[in-house]
Amino acid sequence: MNTKKYLEEANVDSILIYNGSNEDLNFYYFTRLLEGGIFEGSFAVLTDDGIKVITSILEEESAKKGKHEVLLYRTASEREELLRKALKGSNTIGVNYNALSVRDFEKLKKILGERDYKDISEKLGEWRMIKDEEEINLIREAGKIASEVADIMPNFMKEGIREYELAARLGYEMFKRGAEDFAFTTIMAFGEHSAEPHYLSGDRKLKKGDFVLMDFGARYHHYNSDTTRTFVFGRASEKQKNMYYTVLEAQKLGISMIREGVNGKDVDIEVKKFIDSTEFKGRMIHSTGHGLGLAVHDHVGLSSQMDLILKEGMVVTVEPGVYIPGFGGVRIEDDVLVKKDGAEVLTFAKKDELIEV
Ligand SMILES: [Mn+2]
Incomplete structure (x- = not known):
């Protein structure tokens, strides 16, 4: 998947989709991990280099069926480290206000620190309208x-x-x-x-x-x-x-x-x-x-x-x-x-x- 189109249209350095407390269907849209796996608490990170899936070892087998790079964590601190690494150098991060709970968002901001977070929920809706x-x-x-x-x-x-x-x-x-x-x-x-x-x-x-x-x-x-x-x-x-x-x-x-x-x-x-x-x-x-x-x-x-x-x-x-x-x-x-x-x-x-x- 060419991530450039998405990043350009949303005018952001990266996109962070969190399948957290609320399910975010855009996780499946971007990762195309469609054959098994629940991916609760997993991230899809879109940057210039492509898409990375950050998920727990519990989902390893399911995640490997996809086409994207998979980063596995065992502990909460490993998860935070992977997230920080994947978003290193991103000033403007697109997130989905439609799915992200306030609590999850507050936690993410604590992990990632001072960045410019931008709501891209409308863009996500537009992209998903045209099916491939x-x-x-x-x-x-x-x-x-x-x-x-x-x-x-x-x-x-x-x-x-x-x-x-x-x-x-x-x-x-x-x-x-x-x-x-x-x-x-x-x-x-x-x-x-x-x-x-x-x-x-x-x-x-x-x-x-x-x-x-x-x-x-x-x-x-x-x-x-x-x-x-x-x-x-x-x-x-x-x-x-x-x-x-x-x-x-x-x-x-x-x-x-x-x-x-x-x-x-x-x-x-x-x-x-x-x-x-x-x-x-x-x-x-x-x-x-x-x-x-x-x-x-x-x-x-x-x-x-x-x-x-x-x-x-x-x-x-x-x-x-x-x-x-x-x-x-x-x-x-x-x-x-x-x-x-x-x-x-x-x-x-x-x-x-x-x-x-
Ligand atoms: Mn109907």
Whole structure:
């Protein structure tokens, strides 16, 4: 990795990323230590010479899988010594105010002494928006795992199963296909619960005529997918069908707008305009999508509240929904890669017909 670009753009002599009391995902972004290792208390140091990883002997085997120089410590004083050495001659040090706890920062300042510390959290956010090939491939794999699982979930829906049981099955099926973790706590909502966009799961039993809304994702080598599918258990009513096909059309409209140069804001505005032209006016109560990557909400995505000029290499979710309190909700979500002249959809579970289980 060429560190010069980062140092120049942030206008600093070095960058210090501390995976300390708070996890800092930028540690993984820079080191690409993505296959095992927790690296708690580890540092990534970017200088003109490249990237150094400072970590404990506990992580030695994991750290050696990477491409960067690894400096190992056994004791706290060795750790401090390595840190001082790695940052010798750096006057201006870029740090991440977004992740660094005040306590950790105070400790670091004690170790490193009088320097000019500069918050580079905004720059970090910008750099992470455009995914490189390695990152895209990991999100693609995370998307594949989630999509395959979404497609087989109807097999496990039976009368009386509880939301948390079905959520457990979903997790098992993802892990079986190579997920290292959930991207986030699964939303498994039956019936009226599907009207709550951020419902989690509970002991509600599945019964005929229920919507089954599942919003979930796989984490694969630290990169995430995020997908939502909505089914009906049993025969769907006309109203359920109308909701489903309205959301589906809105989602397809959103995806069709995505390409380099488009403002994410306009995608949200158009998707909502469409929903508001139907009987479900005002029922889409969240924005159309968000950025996706090492974090599930990686950056601003498709929101009427914010400008985001889409660029090739960004990955965003497209997830319109309509919600009717007491009745239920429908959301359909896919992850898409922005390209010069369109979008590549990275999650591909069936959606074109409402599935009646
Ligand atoms: Mn999402």
